[in-house]
Amino acid sequence: MEPLSELRKILVIHGPNLNMLGKREPEVYGNVSLDDINAELHETGNRLGFRVDTFQSNHEGAIVDKIQEIMHSHRGLIINPGAYTHTSVAIRDALLLLNIPVVEVHLSNIYKREPFRHHSMVAGVALGQISGLGSDGYILALEFLARRCQSVD
Ligand code: DQA
Helix, strand or coil, X not given: CCCXXXXXXXXXXXXXXXXHCCCCCHHHHCCCCHHHHHHHHHHHHHHHCCEEEEEECCCHHHHHHHHHHCCCCCCEEEEXXXXXXXXXXXXXXXXXXXXXXXXXXXXXXXXXXXXXXXXXXCHHHCCEEEECCCCHHHHHHHHHHHHHHHHHC
């Protein structure tokens, strides 16, 4: 395993339907595409001295597999589990395997929307949550994680 100080990688996981950003309910999720968001994350990561890996899947098990995969390789995780936010015990359990800070991000403010979106299965195991700040939420989460990692280096 690489020494901890050399592990300067942060993973961003985008859950189901987030591959359709830009085309999907733009009045709720905005006009920015997932590629645009990922490009900004990579750029910001470079500026902050972190490699940002991005992963999108529409499949719950694939997201669980990805979380398990990064147990020893990444310094932080940003996750927008999409609709699985509200249903997935499996994603919550997988996050409990991690010993790194996890930030939950939502483009929309889930608390202003339908009642079934008000509960997050992930919130109780994440370090924190950003909800309703659009794509800026991902960048803010990345800046936070970079700062947090630097403070424990
Ligand atoms: C979302 C909010 C979820 O309720 C929804 O199912 C999504 C996107 C958000 O980013 O605002 O797919 O996670």
